[in-house]
Each structure stands twice: as structure tokens, then as C-alpha cells.
Amino acid sequence: MKFKSVTVHPRLSDRNFVRDFDRYTLAEQSPKFSDYRQGKRHLFITSKKGGLFHICASLDPRYICCSTHVISHISNCPFECTYCFLQNYLTDTTLTVVADTDAIVEEIFHKTSLQPWRLFRIGTWELGDSLAIEPLNQFAIDLVSRFKSLDNCLLKLRTKGSAVEPLLDVEHGGKTVISWTVNPPEVIKREEIGTASLEKRIQAMEKVARAGYPIGLHFDPMIVFNGWETAYEDLVDAIFSVIEPENVIWISIGSLRFNPEMKKKIENNYPASKITAQEMVLGDDNKFRYPRPLREEMYSLLLSFLKAAGAEQCFVYLCMERWNVWERVFGRCPRSIGHLDYLMAKTVHERFPNSAPQSPPKDLYMALTY
Numbered sequence: 001m002k003f004k005s006v007t008v009h010p011r012l013s014d015r016n017f018v019r020d021f022d023r024y025t026l027a028e029q030s031p032k033f034s035d036y037r038q039g040k041r042h043l044f045i046t047s048k049k050g051g052l053f054h055i056c057a058s059l060d061p062r063y064i065c066c067s068t069h070v071i072s073h074i075s076n077c078p079f080e081c082t083y084c085f086l087q088n089y090l091t092d093t094t095l096t097v098v099a100d101t102d103a104i105v106e107e108i109f110h111k112t113s114l115q116p117w118r119l120f121r122i123g124t125w126e127l128g129d130s131l132a133i134e135p136l137n138q139f140a141i142d143l144v145s146r147f148k149s150l151d152n153c154l155l156k157l158r159t160k161g162s163a164v165e166p167l168l169d170v171e172h173g174g175k176t177v178i179s180w181t182v183n184p185p186e187v188i189k190r191e192e193i194g195t196a197s198l199e200k201r202i203q204a205m206e207k208v209a210r211a212g213y214p215i216g217l218h219f220d221p222m223i224v225f226n227g228w229e230t231a232y233e234d235l236v237d238a239i240f241s242v243i244e245p246e247n248v249i250w251i252s253i254g255s256l257r258f259n260p261e262m263k264k265k266i267e268n269n270y271p272a273s274k275i276t277a278q279e280m281v282l283g284d285d286n287k288f289r290y291p292r293p294l295r296e297e298m299y300s301l302l303l304s305f306l307k308a309a310g311a312e313q314c315f316v317y318l319c320m321e322r323w324n325v326w327e328r329v330f331g332r333c334p335r336s337i338g339h340l341d342y343l344m345a346k347t348v349h350e351r352f353p354n355s356a357p358q359s360p361p362k363d364l365y366m367a368l369t370y
């Protein structure tokens with residue numbers, strides 16, 4: 001990825017990763033782009049100002065959410081997924097990265113030490129892709145190294161790329177999960193522009209699995225198109241013909257969703273996309289989704305493919321769905337968001353003891369309020 005401009009905050013000018021850029025300008029302020037696609041080509045590396053650690057902004061108590069935490073230090077992304085909510089979210093669209101590892105880890109340590117009994121799953125992908133900006137993957141390495149000693153935290157890097165080489169020799173202690181969003185090649189080609197092919201993503205998964213990292217898989221957003229059923233079956237087969245289920249820590253499933261204002265933006269930004277042509281219904285969180293019977297069919301079918309591929313042992317959960325959809329798909333559902341948080345901590349502790357050494361106290365998780 002070649003950027004049209006790179007701006008670096010003077011406080012970070014001595015960092016190693018800055019030397020990887022041929023040319024850059026020193027400035028304290030973002031160059032501030034407003035056009036979403038234009039902003040992706042201009043990088044601003046800056047230092048930390050306010051708090052960056054918080055619970056995922058999508059958490060909505062009307063749905064069962066996985067209550068992941070995030071560090072929102074990346075804003076915008078060089079990839080161009082047609083369904084990306086950022087096109088309707090960012091005001092300054094400059095691709096911005098807060099690259100102060102020490103200050104970020106200090107904030108995380110301070111906040112997570114208030115609940116030492118809890119396993120904090122902490123993603124770096126809320127407003128971007130964790131590994132898409134290759135020159136900055138040195139910064140991801142620093143985070144991986146630092147998380148090794150944060151007992152009750154798991155770092156979650158999530159990507160649609162394949163640039164994992166720099167991470168392979170890092171001592172991670174099992175405290176970092178590297179995750180991929182996965183979709184059939186037809187969807188990647190048309191709707192996930194600029195991202196790594198499925199083949200490259202699977203090759204990257206194989207490499208990180210060999211380096212001992214737990215892998216996360218996100219079949220989200222599932223997208224309907226002619227022949228989607230076979231395409232998702234082939235997708236599951238392609239992954240699990242290479243990756244052993246015991247290396248997969250969790251699998252999430254979700255389907256396409258976006259709010260009404262985004263429909264026009266998708267059509268303007270990506271006229272070749274087909275995703276707005278399907279029938280969708282508006283939920284009371286103001287998001288369009290496929291009608292419920294179709295979503296249940298999609299999730300149930302995918303679940304059957306995962307079972308057939310031997311991935312039953314992996315913890316599978318739905319993203320942003322209600323209790324009744326869980327019941328239809330799994331025949332059971334967590335009693336609350338805190339219960340799902342507990343179930344995830346329990347499965348990690350049991351299957352990946354290095355990642356979560358302490359047994360989670362159920363009563364404390366069940367008492368969490370959101």
C-alpha cells in the first residue's frame with residue numbers, strides 16, 4: 001500500500017516504524033480529509049490524547065452481544081469493503097493510527113486491573129483493520145509483546161489481510177488471538193476490495209497456527225447471493241482442510257447489516273456492489289438486516305457445515321442477534337450478555353489455559369450490568 005501522504009506527530013518521529021516511510025511530514029494535527037475514499041490514501045501517525053480503551057460501541061442490551069473491549073487507536077482502513085460502516089461514521093477520514101504503545105498499555109493495565117477476576121478480550125479493529133497497514137505492523141508486534149504479561153487480558157488482532165510474517169517470531173505467550181473475517185471468494189472479489197484472497201488468508205492462518213497463536217474466525221457479514229449455500233460450504237471446507245479445529249479459539253457468525261443512511265453511501269461509493277439489492281427489514285436498532293427466517297436459515301446451515309468439518313469443539317456464537325434467533329439456531333441461548341461473557345471466558349480457560357490461566361467466577365460475570 002502506497003500512501004499519497006504520511007504525516008507523523010513530532011513526538012513519534014524517533015520510532016522505528018517511521019523510518020520505513022520514504023517520505024513523511026512532521027505535524028501535530030491531522031491533514032483532515034472528509035472524503036471517505038480519499039482519506040484512506042493519507043496516513044496520520046499520532047500520539048495518544050484521551051482514553052482509547054472501552055467496551056465495543058455496538059453493544060446493545062436488546063441483543064446478545066459478546067461484550068468485547070476495544071482499543072480504538074486505528075481510524076479508517078486502506079481496504080474498501082462495500083459494507084463498511086466507517087463510510088457513514090467518520091468525519092475526519094484520514095487514516096489515523098495512535099502509535100503510543102506505552103500510553104495505550106498503561107491505560108489498559110489501569111482499567112483492567114479494577115476487575116482482576118475478569119478475562120478482557122480486547123480488539124484493535126473497531127474502526128479499522130488490525131494488520132492492514134504493513135509498515136505499522138511493528139507497532140502490532142509491540143502490543144503482542146506487552147500483552148504477554150497482562151494476566152487477565154487477551155489481545156485480538158482481526159484482519160482481512162495476510163501480512164503476518166512480522167508476528168511469527170514474537171513471544172506471545174498465547175495472549176494474542178489472530179482472527180480473520182472470512183467470506184467466499186465471490187464476496188471477497190466484489191465486496192471486500194483490496195483485501196487478501198481467501199487462499200492468502202488461509203495460508204496466513206496456517207502460519208500463525210504454526211507459531212502457536214490461537215485463531216479466531218468471523219463469518220460475518222454473511223452475504224446472500226446466487227449459490228450462497230454451496231459457497232459457504234466450500235468456504236468452511238477450504239478453511240478446515242488446512243486449519244485444525246483445536247487451533248480455533250472461537251467462531252462468530254453474523255449477517256449483513258447497515259443503517260438506512262448508509263444505503264445511499266454504498267450505492268454512491270461502490271456502484272458495482274450488489275449488497276443493497278436484496279430484501280432487508282429494518283430492526284429496532286435502526287439497522288437493515290435480511291428477514292429473520294433467512295438469517296436463521298443462513299446461520300443454521302453454516303453451523304451444520306462447521307459441525308461436518310469437525311469444528312464442533314470451537315465456541316460458536318452469533319453477533320448482534322436476539323435470544324429467539326439463538327434458540328432457533330442452537331436450541332439454547334445465554335441468559336444475558338454477562339452469561340455469554342462468562343461462557344467465552346470458560347471455554348478459553350478450558351481449551352487454551354495459557355490464554356486464560358484463571359478459572360472464571362460465574363457469579364461475578366452474571367452480576368455484570370451493561
Ligand code: SF4
Binds near residue numbers: 083085
Ligand atoms: S477491513 Fe474492516 S475496516 Fe477495513 S474497509 Fe473492510 S470492514 Fe472497513
